[in-house]
Amino acid sequence: MDRHPRHAPATLRNRDAILSILKTLVPDRGLLLEIASGTGEHAAHMTPRLPPALVWQPTDAAPNALADIDAHTAGCESIRPALLLDTRMPSWPVPRADIILCCNMIHIAPWEAALGLFAGAARILPTGGALVLYGPFRRQGLHTAPSNAEFDRSLRARDTSWGVRCLDSEVRPAAAAVGLEFAAEHSMPANNLIIVLRRT
Template identity: 45%
Template sequence: MAKQHAPATQRNRDAITDVLAHTLPASGAVLEIAAGTGEHAVFFAGAFPHLGWHPTDPSHDAVASIAAYREDYAGDNLAAPLILDAAEPGTWPVAKVRAFDACVCINMIHISVWDATIGLFEGCARVLTQAAPLILYGPYLEADVETTASNLEFDQSLKMRNPAWGLRQLHDVDSVASDHGFARVGRYQMPANNLMLVYRKRSS
């Protein structure tokens, strides 16, 4: 079966939806980067039927899983998944300028190379409409907040799998965002020591 399952999606989707409900626009198209199994994409598309949901992932297996979940989705607002590598914004298949009204990226930044974070903001600076939200979810390190033992252990386990992975300092993410014309306008404490961060393109 092409369908993959990520248990965390069942645990965090309701809390994420609560934030998305007052962050996403009233209409338009949402780009999801690093959509993984596709379970989130189907759930969010169902929760926000007024929005076109466009899932992407760099993994062919993930895209196949998203497509399999999409086959069972009854709505008409979930687009076919596309291969997209955040670290290579020049190759994005959705490179049309200002094509999307929001971007959602869940649990990518700590499980990818730093170039993926840079590419995420670089690409979104091009494809998002003015003032569109770029919404991130995951664990982060904060200079003025004590890191929990579980997040420190998680960080070490990621680095053992790949030295280029690991929890990122929030001020480093903010700096990359600023370099590409975004400002952080929201920070939400989420279950299991995660954060949701909302960035918007600054007025030019």
């Protein structure tokens, strides 16, 4: 029988590096929409370390993720119950957000999930609002480390529609096409990046 709630051990390794950048991006108050929350462990760790008036809305496209998220975030007043949100939905159940965080999703989903993410973020962010992406990226079509190349091969072997996306030829142009301009990039441990796109 599966253990409940599920755990994602990688969140223990990356959460403080992500948090250190997120702290510099969040507003003092308002709504942070998390896309693809997975187990909810990022929300549970980060929310108590962010401004108390910032409300965190976790979401995921997998219906069975919602109970895990709610179990991990129980008792944290600034975290709302998890909502079902597939980025490819033409309309999202959250009409407005001040900032959006999406960790480790666009390479573990079809490219349409990334396109849906950019379109949805452009719909619900205010001008200047940030979409924050975390994960591995290719640069100029090339992997930045052998471990990322191997990871990409393993992803594509699991599902041919998955794969590490190219920041320069895929992510930035697709985001810009819907009004999300590249604003910043931050190097993260283990050859990952944080990418900040802002609504123009």
